[in-house]
Amino acid sequence: MSTITAIRQPAVDYLDTLLTGQPQLPASPWAQVNTLRAEAVERLDRLALPTVRDEEWRFTDLSPLTRLSFQPVRSATHLEAVDIAHFYLDDAPTRLVFVDGIYAPQLSSTPLQDGVVVASLLAAGAAPSAALQVQLGRHQTIGDNVFAALNTAFMQDAALIFVPRTLALAEPVHVLFIATQAGVASYPRCLLIAEAGSSVTLIEDFVALHDTAYLINPVTEIALADQAHVKHIRVQRDSQQAFHIANCAVSAGRASHYQSVSIAMGAQISRYNLNVLLAEGAECMVDGLALIAGSQLADTHTGIDHAKPHGLSRQLHKCIAGDSAHAVFNGKVMVRQGAQRTDSIQSSRNLLLSAKAQVDTKPQLEIFADDVKCAHGATVGQLDPEEVFYLKSRGLSDAAARSLLTYAFAGEIIDRIPVASLKHQLQHRVLEQTGSQP
Amino acid sequence: MINPNSPALLEVRGLCASVNGIEILKGLDFSVKRGEVHAIMGPNGSGKSTFAKVLAGHTAYEVTGGSVLFEGQDLFSLAPEERARAGVFLAFQYPIEIPGVANSQFLRLTYNTVQAQRGKEELDPLEFDDFVREKMKLLEMSPDFLDRSVNEGFSGGEKKRNEILQMALLDPRLAILDETDSGLDIDALRIVSQGVNQLITRDNAVVLVTHYQRLLNYIVPDFVHVMDAGRIIKTGGKELALELETRGYDWVSAEHQAANQTRPEAVSA
Numbered sequence: 001m002s003t004i005t006a007i008r009q010p011a012v013d014y015l016d017t018l019l020t021g022q023p024q025l026p027a028s029p030w031a032q033v034n035t036l037r038a039e040a041v042e043r044l045d046r047l048a049l050p051t052v053r054d055e056e057w058r059f060t061d062l063s064p065l066t067r068l069s070f071q072p073v074r075s076a077t078h079l080e081a082v083d084i085a086h087f088y089l090d091d092a093p094t095r096l097v098f099v100d101g102i103y104a105p106q107l108s109s110t111p112l113q114d115g116v117v118v119a120s121l122l123a124a125g126a127a128p129s130a131a132l133q134v135q136l137g138r139h140q141t142i143g144d145n146v147f148a149a150l151n152t153a154f155m156q157d158a159a160l161i162f163v164p165r166t167l168a169l170a171e172p173v174h175v176l177f178i179a180t181q182a183g184v185a186s187y188p189r190c191l192l193i194a195e196a197g198s199s200v201t202l203i204e205d206f207v208a209l210h211d212t213a214y215l216i217n218p219v220t221e222i223a224l225a226d227q228a229h230v231k232h233i234r235v236q237r238d239s240q241q242a243f244h245i246a247n248c249a250v251s252a253g254r255a256s257h258y259q260s261v262s263i264a265m266g267a268q269i270s271r272y273n274l275n276v277l278l279a280e281g282a283e284c285m286v287d288g289l290a291l292i293a294g295s296q297l298a299d300t301h302t303g304i305d306h307a308k309p310h311g312l313s314r315q316l317h318k319c320i321a322g323d324s325a326h327a328v329f330n331g332k333v334m335v336r337q338g339a340q341r342t343d344s345i346q347s348s349r350n351l352l353l354s355a356k357a358q359v360d361t362k363p364q365l366e367i368f369a370d371d372v373k374c375a376h377g378a379t380v381g382q383l384d385p386e387e388v389f390y391l392k393s394r395g396l397s398d399a400a401a402r403s404l405l406t407y408a409f410a411g412e413i414i415d416r417i418p419v420a421s422l423k424h425q426l427q428h429r430v431l432e433q434t435g436s437q438p
Numbered sequence: 439m440i441n442p443n444s445p446a447l448l449e450v451r452g453l454c455a456s457v458n459g460i461e462i463l464k465g466l467d468f469s470v471k472r473g474e475v476h477a478i479m480g481p482n483g484s485g486k487s488t489f490a491k492v493l494a495g496h497t498a499y500e501v502t503g504g505s506v507l508f509e510g511q512d513l514f515s516l517a518p519e520e521r522a523r524a525g526v527f528l529a530f531q532y533p534i535e536i537p538g539v540a541n542s543q544f545l546r547l548t549y550n551t552v553q554a555q556r557g558k559e560e561l562d563p564l565e566f567d568d569f570v571r572e573k574m575k576l577l578e579m580s581p582d583f584l585d586r587s588v589n590e591g592f593s594g595g596e597k598k599r600n601e602i603l604q605m606a607l608l609d610p611r612l613a614i615l616d617e618t619d620s621g622l623d624i625d626a627l628r629i630v631s632q633g634v635n636q637l638i639t640r641d642n643a644v645v646l647v648t649h650y651q652r653l654l655n656y657i658v659p660d661f662v663h664v665m666d667a668g669r670i671i672k673t674g675g676k677e678l679a680l681e682l683e684t685r686g687y688d689w690v691s692a693e694h695q696a697a698n699q700t701r702p703e704a705v706s707a
Contacts, residue, residue, distance in 0.1 A: 385497065390530065394551075397551075
């Protein structure tokens with residue numbers, strides 16, 4: 001592969017700065033990676049960073065990102081288990097740890113089980129690649145998506161999870177992305193393949209050791225074969241100064257079942273695009289929570305594509321914005337022609353904790369079939385004064401009363417996380433965060 | 439448990455209050471001593487519930503005149519939570535549901551908050567669990583109430599029991615029970631009343647706000663007050679409640695008006 005800086009166009013200057021200084025990537029042991037990278041670089045040549053004039057980005061102004069420059073990681077930060085043990089989850093001992101995007105085998109724990117792959121791409125080498133290689137880049141296509149293109153152009157390593165036919169992986173797989181260095185850009189990649197009838201729980205967990213600015217641009221691809229069950233928990237608890245711009249593409253096969261719970265609490269600007277493609281009889285539960293304060297912006301764009309008949313989708317997305325934070329939700333449910341008997345319910349519920357906080361929510365339903373059951377709705381509100389009074393009449397301070405009610409609002413989503421230790425960590429975090437609201 | 443020598447717990451003088459600019463309480467006088475049980479009765483719209491909420495500090499009600507002393511202190515100088523910590527408790531007519539918060543968590547939080555403010559010992563979850571289960575026996579509540587969200591999906595009777603459970607935990611000096619009997623079937627009424635009776639001591643006082651006499655068969659008041667148009671217009675013993683039950687409220691209003699015609703009041707501004 002040629003150097004990618006040589007073919008830049010001056011018109012896309014910020015992409016230039018991101019790409020400049022990137023050392024020439026060594027050839028990957030996977031031919032597929034080399035091909036995808038080359039395509040992505042070529043694609044980047046014709047793409048520019050989105051602005052608020054782009055419909056898909058009208059509420060999320062990326063210009064603060066362009067005022068900073070981010071460099072690729074030059075040398076890996078060495079961490080000991082003791083540094084990060086507080087992020088470990090008791091009930092998810094299978095763990096892949098990436099530090100600033102670089103795989104850390106000494107912090108990871110990947111017990112062997114017949115036919116199961118939980119590994120970093122580079123560490124695994126070419127060995128388990130046959131079934132996996134063809135899937136990489138197949139679900140998250142690049143199209144006009146600059147950040148998917150950037151991620152792919154910089155792809156070196158990836159978290160690989162492969163669960164063979166009918167196998168039920170009892171313990172969740174914890175993929176921990178730890179940010180340690182200021183001013184760096186990292187491009188994590190995750191690929192999960194659940195073969196027919198298998199089941200697995202994936203936790204993607206984005207954390208930071210320090211409150212510094214960095215750019216993290218992950219792409220996750222999840223493929224469920226027929227009747228597979230995948231639970232996908234995504235926790236974005238990056239540094240309050242970070243930029244987190246992520247894409248996730250899910251292909252749900254016939255009669256498969258995908259459950260997503262995504263939590264966004266960190267980053268100064270975060271964006272999560274989640275697209276789920278449902279085959280016949282496939283079901284998905286797509287729930288999300290953005291809990292932000294200060295001047296944070298959290299933008300979640302979801303797309304649920306009922307491409308075939310008899311699909312079912314349920315979505316509850318909640319935003320809690322304090323101070324002058326700004327939450328954005330855009331949820332599109334598409335019911336394609338012929339996708340009869342689709343059953344879809346989508347709900348966006350939003351809580352504003354201060355007069356300066358802002359929520360933009362846009363549930364979208366596009367139906368091209370005539371025998372479907374679809375409902376959607378959105379609410380934006382403040383804490384109910386009767387509820388606050390009730391708690392104060394029991395001795396709680398105004399702040400404690402508001403905190404408890406906010407916690408309860410968030411709790412409905414956090415309760416859906418099927419991993420007890422993670423749920424408890426987040427409950428504590430929510431109590432801390434809501435308790436600090438004025 | 440009337441003790442004429444005990445100091446006044448609550449002294450209400452000429453209380454006026456309005457909601458959305460409409461005056462509801464129009465010069466209410468009311469006094470409670472420790473060890474006493476008072477019933478405030480009266481027709482719909484007479485201002486009973488408004489009085490209860492004003493005492494608890496609901497912000498929708500604006501106090502426009504008069505004074506309230508609680509143990510000698512100006513009650514209106516205290517925020518609602520400070521009143522609760524000082525020992526004022528309001529059992530709500532319509533308790534609020536809080537989905538997402540376990541009842542046990544809520545009860546422990548309120549208990550520990552009030553304990554801490556009173557300089558008393560807080561309880562950890564295990565200690566509290568034992569403690570609250572004992573109190574729940576008073577009200578024949580099943581332990582699974584602890585795991586459910588606060589009041590969510592509770593029947594009317596279960597919500598009222600949960601209110602009295604909070605009274606038992608917070609150990610108030612003055613408990614105001616706002617229509618605690620409404621929506622209760624006869625068994626629930628008996629259980630709730632027995633619970634309240636066990637909480638009455640010589641050191642605290644209970645004010646029952648109610649429409650109906652039947653509650654007073656179970657919790658026997660020392661005083662019965664009739665409220666009409668934002669004022670207490672008649673006070674008597676427990677037998678007054680029985681008389682109201684048979685004769686209704688109209689005669690009390692008529693009697694009051696007749697008395698006022700011979701002794702006209704000062705015209706208020």
